[in-house]
Amino acid sequence: DGKIVYPAILRTDVKDTVHGITVEDPYRWLEDPDSEATGAFVTAQNEVTKEFLNNFAARDKYNARLTELFNYERYSAPYKRGNYYYFFHNSGLQAQNILYQQDSIEGERRVFLDPNTLEEDGTAALSTHRFSKSGKIYGYAIAKSGSDWVTIYLKDDKGNALEDVIEWAKFTDISFTHDDKGFFYSSYEKPNIDKEKAGTETGTNINKRLYYHKIGTPQAEDVLVYLDTSNPTHSPSAEVSDDGKYILLTVGKDCDPVNKLFIVDLEATGNVISRDWPINKVVDNFDALYSYLTNDGTVFYFQTNKDAPRYKVVKYDLSKPEQGFTEIVPQVEDVLSSAVVVNKDKLVLQYMHDVKSCLYIHDLSTGRLLNQITVPIGTISGISGRKEDDEFFFSFTSYLTPGTIYRYNFESLDEEKRLSIFRQADVKNFDNSLFETNQVFYESKDGTKIPMFITHKKGLVLNSNNPAFLYGYGGFSIPIEASYSPSAIVFMQHLDGVVAFANLRGGGEYGEDWHKAGMLLNKQNVFDDFQYAAKYLIREKYTQPSRLAINGGSNGGLLVGACVNQAPELFGAAVADVGVLDMLRFHKFTIGHAWQSDYGYPDDNKEDFLNLHKYSPLHNINTDKPYPPLALFTSSHDDRVVPLHSFKYIAELQHKAGPLTSNPLVIRVETKAGHGAGKPISKRIAETTDKFSFIASSIGAEWRD
Numbered sequence: 001d002g003k004i005v006y007p008a009i010l011r012t013d014v015k016d017t018v019h020g021i022t023v024e025d026p027y028r029w030l031e032d033p034d035s036e037a038t039g040a041f042v043t044a045q046n047e048v049t050k051e052f053l054n055n056f057a058a059r060d061k062y063n064a065r066l067t068e069l070f071n072y073e074r075y076s077a078p079y080k081r082g083n084y085y086y087f088f089h090n091s092g093l094q095a096q097n098i099l100y101q102q103d104s105i106e107g108e109r110r111v112f113l114d115p116n117t118l119e120e121d122g123t124a125a126l127s128t129h130r131f132s133k134s135g136k137i138y139g140y141a142i143a144k145s146g147s148d149w150v151t152i153y154l155k156d157d158k159g160n161a162l163e164d165v166i167e168w169a170k171f172t173d174i175s176f177t178h179d180d181k182g183f184f185y186s187s188y189e190k191p192n193i194d195k196e197k198a199g200t201e202t203g204t205n206i207n208k209r210l211y212y213h214k215i216g217t218p219q220a221e222d223v224l225v226y227l228d229t230s231n232p233t234h235s236p237s238a239e240v241s242d243d244g245k246y247i248l249l250t251v252g253k254d255c256d257p258v259n260k261l262f263i264v265d266l267e268a269t270g271n272v273i274s275r276d277w278p279i280n281k282v283v284d285n286f287d288a289l290y291s292y293l294t295n296d297g298t299v300f301y302f303q304t305n306k307d308a309p310r311y312k313v314v315k316y317d318l319s320k321p322e323q324g325f326t327e328i329v330p331q332v333e334d335v336l337s338s339a340v341v342v343n344k345d346k347l348v349l350q351y352m353h354d355v356k357s358c359l360y361i362h363d364l365s366t367g368r369l370l371n372q373i374t375v376p377i378g379t380i381s382g383i384s385g386r387k388e389d390d391e392f393f394f395s396f397t398s399y400l401t402p403g404t405i406y407r408y409n410f411e412s413l414d415e416e417k418r419l420s421i422f423r424q425a426d427v428k429n430f431d432n433s434l435f436e437t438n439q440v441f442y443e444s445k446d447g448t449k450i451p452m453f454i455t456h457k458k459g460l461v462l463n464s465n466n467p468a469f470l471y472g473y474g475g476f477s478i479p480i481e482a483s484y485s486p487s488a489i490v491f492m493q494h495l496d497g498v499v500a501f502a503n504l505r506g507g508g509e510y511g512e513d514w515h516k517a518g519m520l521l522n523k524q525n526v527f528d529d530f531q532y533a534a535k536y537l538i539r540e541k542y543t544q545p546s547r548l549a550i551n552g553g554s555n556g557g558l559l560v561g562a563c564v565n566q567a568p569e570l571f572g573a574a575v576a577d578v579g580v581l582d583m584l585r586f587h588k589f590t591i592g593h594a595w596q597s598d599y600g601y602p603d604d605n606k607e608d609f610l611n612l613h614k615y616s617p618l619h620n621i622n623t624d625k626p627y628p629p630l631a632l633f634t635s636s637h638d639d640r641v642v643p644l645h646s647f648k649y650i651a652e653l654q655h656k657a658g659p660l661t662s663n664p665l666v667i668r669v670e671t672k673a674g675h676g677a678g679k680p681i682s683k684r685i686a687e688t689t690d691k692f693s694f695i696a697s698s699i700g701a702e703w704r705d
């Protein structure tokens with residue numbers, strides 16, 4: 001009967017009793033990443049999985065075409081710092097993007113930082129990075145094998161390394177004081193593991209520290225500026241103001257978009273940076289988010305969601321605290337995605353209207369709308385410009401546009417001539433006129449209208465027989481916006497597939513109301529939205545269950561696990577990347593405690609525990625209906641979502657659901673890789689080839705040249 005023989009896995013009688021409820025946890029031993037048994041489990045599982053990643057006849061054709069679609073020259077928006085311009089560039093298949101320096105925007109480029117030279121297999125990646133105000137010093141953080149731990153290094157503007165090295169930084173910014181004497185960064189207590197194993201440990205990250213490092217001194221002498229052990233999960237951060245006179249000290253509490261706002265007047269401290277410096281506690285609660293835009297003297301400008309779930313721009317005069325905050329640009333129907341101050345006093349505002357980017361220029365001091373900048377339908381990112389610049393650049397992408405860099409110059413008198421295309425990525429052998437993207441609004445279980453982008457070849461026949469790929473996320477107020485995906489292009493062009501991205505509740509598509517509608521006790525809405533997206537595609541004859549593959553990563557991996565448990569009959573394949581799958585223990589590992597703002601507090605709140613227990617993938621395996629082919633993808637150095645989630649879920653699936661189906665229920669564990677950020681192109685291509693080979697063979701998709 002073709003039943004698959006899975007590796008034998010020790011099942012213990014470990015159990016916990018929480019809020020008076022006893023929960024079995026037979027694979028608790030898989031939570032130890034360093035045990036011999038866990039190592040043997042990973043090896044044995046990868047061995048079984050290989051066969052199911054290789055049984056797609058056109059696998060090599062897929063890999064070759066995917067490589068071709070990745071292999072296009074791409075640039076970031078350029079930015080000016082000090083006397084030079086900088087931009088990132090990748091010739092196509094380089095593991096990591098390279099940072100180049102120029103004397104002028106059209107000048108010849110010279111390599112400034114090439115992360116590819118840091119590890120021969122390309123697994124060293126650039127994380128946070130920033131120039132000092134003068135542009136004379138550059139601080140950059142390097143992550144190894146995809147871990148969230150970083151080491152900070154310094155260079156001068158000629159590219160010469162300074163000898164300073166800051167180890168064991170994590171989830172940090174780099175912000176220099178304007179005297180070029182030092183910078184602020186954050187870190188946690190050093191875990192007791194060797195550096196090259198950083199990222200394989202699962203210990204919790206608490207008691208985050210904010211330090212000031214004086215250039216030329218050893219890290220051990222760094223000044224501890226902020227640490228609050230009475231609130232071990234809080235997250236402090238420091239930003240030096242545009243004029244260098246103030247420190248914006250913010251404290252986050254978890255993943256909710258809220259923070260405390262403290263302002264330090266450096267002059268009042270006599271330029272002495274210490275833990276006891278005089279602080280103005282402008283906002284000492286977690287009612288809202290305040291994100292610094294700029295200041296003119298004591299007048300500060302912020303983007304905030306205070307009484308504005310779709311955000312707005314406010315100002316605050318430090319010398320007149322009694323006035324509090326006053327609105328500059330009130331909240332509107334659309335979501336304010338980002339705000340940047342350019343050209344002395346212009347406010348560049350990016351909004352999201354039904355998940356499409358719009359761009360406006362306002363006057364900073366009055367908030368008055370000056371003009372809208374017309375851009376195509378898609379996603380804007382990386383607006384790069386400063387107060388001292390009379391122009392700014394930004395990137396644009398969409399499902400069918402790889403990447404366009406636009407330039408907006410305020411000096412051009414004729415408004416129409418201000419916007420120009422600065423660079424246009426060109427993917428060879430890809431004619432986007434063969435495809436079309438449509439946006440639909442389908443009804444979810446409770447009648448809520450949910451946006452979804454559907455892309456496919458023009459002339460698609462709605463005969464219910466098309467292979468379909470449905471992707472979702474639904475959490476942490478993160479919107480899923482249009483972007484160019486080589487794997488989606490191959491799926492549409494050569495497998496005649498339909499690619500759908502559903503904008504589920506829990507995301508940021510319509511601001512904080514949309515986020516709140518998909519979190520905590522409303523989390524099931526997200527799973528309903530995803531299942532109703534599938535029903536829509538089936539009802540509208542795009543596809544049928546056996547041809548429909550679902551995919552999501554991280555919180556999106558939870559989405560896939562919960563949905564395939566709740567409705568296995570709805571899907572022809574399911575792939576969960578680096579999923580959060582044990583919802584009773586997620587908060588115990590690395591930074592998982594910060595996710596309780598979306599998921600709830602299983603140990604501290606019984607209602608949350610019961611809610612989580614009801615949808616937790618690990619605790620809700622369906623034993624009434626057979627599962628479709630299912631694959632979990634994870635990595636050994638993923639310290640964002642530790643791989644134990646996937647280890648335990650696949651073990652429970654194979655034990656409980658394995659006997660009911662001959663479909664593969666497997667896991668792929670990547671070594672020397674992490675949660676995703678900074679993964680070298682070669683690993684991305686190999687992993688994507690495996691993913692879509694698994695999907696194509698599971699849904700019976702045929703290759704067409």
Ligand SMILES: O=C(NCC(=O)N1CCC[C@H]1C(=O)O)OCc1ccccc1
Pocket residue numbers: 171235252254255476553554555556580591594595640641
């Ligand atoms: O954990 C996250 N972000 C959320 C995240 O990465 N999540 C949330 C769930 C799983 C995973 C994901 O979906 O990518 O960022 C790190 C961080 C550090 C300090 C304070 C707050 C947050």
